[in-house]
Amino acid sequence: MVISATVFQQRRALFLERLGAVAAVIPAAPLVTHHADVEHGFRQHSDFWYLTGFDEPGAVALFLPHRSEHPFVLFVEPKDPSAEVWHGFRWGCEGAVTQFGADLAHPRAELAERLAEYLKGAEGIAFRVGRHPSVEPLVLSAWAAQLDRAPRSGQAALGLVAPCPLLHQLRLRKTEDELERLREAARISAEAHELARQVARPGLNERQVQAAIEQHFLAQGARGPAYGSIVAGGDNACVLHYTSNNAPLRDGDLLLIDAGCSLSDYYNGDITRTFPVGGRFSAEQRALYDLVLAAQQAAIACVQPGADAEQVHAAAVRVLVGGLVELGLLQGEVDGLIEQGAYRHLYMHRTGHWLGLDVHDVGAYRLGEHPVPLEPGMVLTVEPGLYVSDRLPVPDGQPAIDARWKGIGIRIEDDVAVTSSGHEVLTAAALKSAEAMER
Missing domain, CATH: 3.90.230.10 (Creatinase/methionine aminopeptidase superfamily)
Structure with missing residues (x-):
């Protein structure tokens, strides 16, 4: 027996409920260099796995309780036959939706241009600072842009918080x-x-x-x-x-x-x-x-x-x-x-x-x-x-x-x-x- 897709869906529902109106950005683990151009065997980040069951590197999951029409969005590496010949199968954007329950999925390369819009309207942003160097600048930039517009728009995420306490209470x-x-x-x-x-x-x-x-x-x-x-x-x-x-x-x-x-x-x-x-x-x-x-x-x-x-x-x-x-x-x-x-x-x-x-x-x-x-x-x-x-x-x-x-x-x-x-x-x-x- 392995954990079913329904279980991951139930976990996401609980996490979204506990987030309230705060949006969460949860990155997957990257590949880690062992030596020269050889990587260690991939091991998914446990928080990301707990919520998604998606076992590929470099992905990013967004949990958006303020967007009821698509609260779970995945950014993943797209299908690419030439890359898959070297490194193995990818689910791609379609698989992220059909197999892993994402409401929407986009290529990972589009995170920078899409993140700010997805976070717009959230009362806060849940993101673990200091752990994800490729994603952190994008989160901070999106948040800073909200703060810059706040005097005119009247809207901005009120703070940056760690998702760990909420998520780890569930995992315990x-x-x-x-x-x-x-x-x-x-x-x-x-x-x-x-x-x-x-x-x-x-x-x-x-x-x-x-x-x-x-x-x-x-x-x-x-x-x-x-x-x-x-x-x-x-x-x-x-x-x-x-x-x-x-x-x-x-x-x-x-x-x-x-x-x-x-x-x-x-x-x-x-x-x-x-x-x-x-x-x-x-x-x-x-x-x-x-x-x-x-x-x-x-x-x-x-x-x-x-x-x-x-x-x-x-x-x-x-x-x-x-x-x-x-x-x-x-x-x-x-x-x-x-x-x-x-x-x-x-x-x-x-x-x-x-x-x-x-x-x-x-x-x-x-x-x-x-x-x-x-x-x-x-x-x-x-x-x-x-x-x-x-x-x-x-x-x-x-x-x-x-x-x-x-x-x-x-x-x-x-x-x-x-x-x-x-x-x-x-x-x-x-x-x-x-x-x-x-x-």
Whole structure:
């Protein structure tokens, strides 16, 4: 199942309603140069995709609630057989109308001459300044011309505002169609993690495990990895964003894999699992693994309507700190250690993030002084970890780290949807019990 044209139409209707009498200009992503005249693979801007489903570069969408006869206008690259021979199929202006629901469509080259007229009569202009250098001068010029004419015409857009707050509120709360896509991304990602555990063994290179994971993504119809896959053996796992993935796997080390796929319509999975390369935990590895798993289970239990992401994080931190005190890696009272942040040389990141069209998806975590309460349809990762190395100094008053602990990096991450009665772990098919991690 892919997101239907009707769903995009419904999203546009909601967005237009929330705009009131403000016109919005939402550009697509451009092609980005990789080197010389070679571009990176195209990835559509998530806001543009969310509202249009149009997967070509350089387009611009106008949302015009003040023009009821044509509130949705697309500017796209026109059909051009010579260009399509080199770069592939284009829908063109006709396809933008018949396939993507635009009320009107024009060649992208006509944006400069047509934009001012389309924005005329709007009470404001919603446009994200600083992100779209080819479009921004056109928007500012159209707005400036309105302001120049205002003393005579009595009409001008009153201000330039960001569309992000309105649009990202919509994206934060997933519909059932979106949850189905996230379940599919979770399924493929979980299968890849199960496969990786079967493949990994001492003597392989991290990159060979990465290849097995990403081959599964492609074989299952995904676009590929949702982000740079992390395949980190031993001490490499203590580097949070390690992506070199070029070291040999050694017996006695743990292997941390943080990898998820991105579907054809950009919905993502994001899973982390950690397991012993040689099939058995050492005593120290098992003690820390059990602690991280207990912290994750406590944090997931907090995911329910009315709770918030800060409570999820706090639940994980409390379990981790208490366990580290018992293991002798921290000393002091748990509350005081948490207040002082004395654990952060061992656990230095938050416990999760929103998930959706972006891996680190849009949406506020706080509104002023108040955390955003969790609601059904929100999806977040829950990913506590511990990373024991010499990279960060041990805080004053805390015990030096014995060599037997060093080089152990563990993270366990699942994708969790908030439901009306609690939560759903979308990635439950990726096993994580200590027993399942051994062989």
